[in-house]
Amino acid sequence: MIPSAFDYAAPATVAEALSVLADAGDDVKLLAGGQSLIPVMKLRLADPAMVVDLGRIGELSGVRDDGDALLIGAMTTHHQIATDPLIAEHVPLLAKAAATVADPQVRHRGTFGGALVHADPAGDMPAPVLAADAAFILAGPEGERRVAAADFFQGYFTTAVDDGEILTHIRVPKYTGWGAHYEKFTRVAQQWSIVAVAVMVRVEGGTIAEARIGLTNMASTPLRATAVEQALVGAALTREAIASASAHAAEGTDPASDLNGDAAYRRHLAEVLTKRAVIAAAGL
Known part of the structure; x- marks a missing residue:
């Protein structure tokens, strides 16, 4: 399919783009890279009267x-x-x-x-x-x-x-000097993440001094795995200590069930992927 007809603007500055938006009313979409917007427009899932292209700014x-x-x-x-x-x-x-x-x-x-x-x-x-x-x-x-x-x-x-x-x-x-890793699970290459885990850790004196962990696709929005973060602070830099802390990864989450896996499967993945990501970020 092809999109419905729409008006098009390509402003050169942010101020010009804001002016176009103000004049366009409610039925307008901003175009950045277009990798999400263009497909849904082709399927008529989005049908804006105007598209404002930010590519020239x-x-x-x-x-x-x-x-x-x-x-x-x-x-x-x-x-x-x-x-x-x-x-x-x-x-x-x-x-x-x-x-x-x-x-x-x-x-x-x-x-x-x-x-x-x-x-x-x-x-x-x-x-x-x-x-x-x-x-x-x-x-x-x-x-x-x-x-x-x-x-x-x-x-x-x-x-x-x-x-x-x-x-x-x-x-x-800035998190200069922190270890970092992003671990994702998909069934086929280039698929959306079924679950993914974003980890940053600061190691000091053989222990984990700080940890920051984000979860992908474990709720309607990204989540912080705060229970794991708290369990990791002060933990020994060992796989056993990391595994124990990672067991809390699914706490406070609300994953969906779909064709890629039910909620229980995603909770299990969150624990497994968190352990892998923290171990990789910590350099073990």
């Missing part, structure tokens, strides 16, 4: 140092996230997760911000961003505001971005 792309954090443009591609030297040094979890997204073609076209605003519970980028305590910078008619990652994801395909707003940047604190 250069200020929305790239990664820059922002003191104690990295500032990542929403239009930065997954490939750029996976290969950027600043991200590799300071937030390697993002690079590891981005490298698993779909296939090379999608990674070169799909965008970091687009995937986050799409908020698919099986998407690979929300959980790492949540684990990293990132902040989302939104531009709108009333100016700029920041939303913490913990408040950004609100439900299935639903975020804190209001009508008339644009996600411009994601500010991610």
Whole structure:
């Protein structure tokens, strides 16, 4: 199928894009990489009267140092996230997760911000961003505001971005020297994650001093595995201690049951994948 007819705008600045949105009304969609929007438009699951293409807005792309954090443009591609030297040094979890997204073609076209605003519970980028305590910078008619990652994801395909707003940047604190790993489980190559786990740990003196863990596809939004995080702090750097802490991975989750597996299966996967990811992040 092909999409219904729609009007098209390609603004060159954020201010111009906000002006177009204000004039377009409610029946408008923003186009980032298009890897999610275009397929649903072809299926007529989305039928906007106008599409606003953000691809010409250069200020929305790239990664820059922002003191104690990295500032990542929403239009930065997954490939750029996976290969950027600043991200590799300071937030390697993002690079590891981005490298698993779909296939090379999608990674070169799909965008970091687009995937986050799409908020698919099986998407690979929300959980790492949540684990990293990132902040989302939104531009709108009333100016700029920041939303913490913990408040950004609100439900299935639903975020804190209001009508008339644009996600411009994601500010991610630096975790220089931390170990990181992203472990995902799929039945076939390039499939959406049935379950995935994003892990960062700071090791000090033979123990785990800090841990941050995000879960993919264990609820309608990404979740922090707080029970595991708490159990890991101060734990000996052994596989046995990590396995004991990882047994708490499914606590507080609400996984769906579908053709890929029921809720019990996903809870089991969460425990197994968390153990694997923490062991890998800790360098054991």
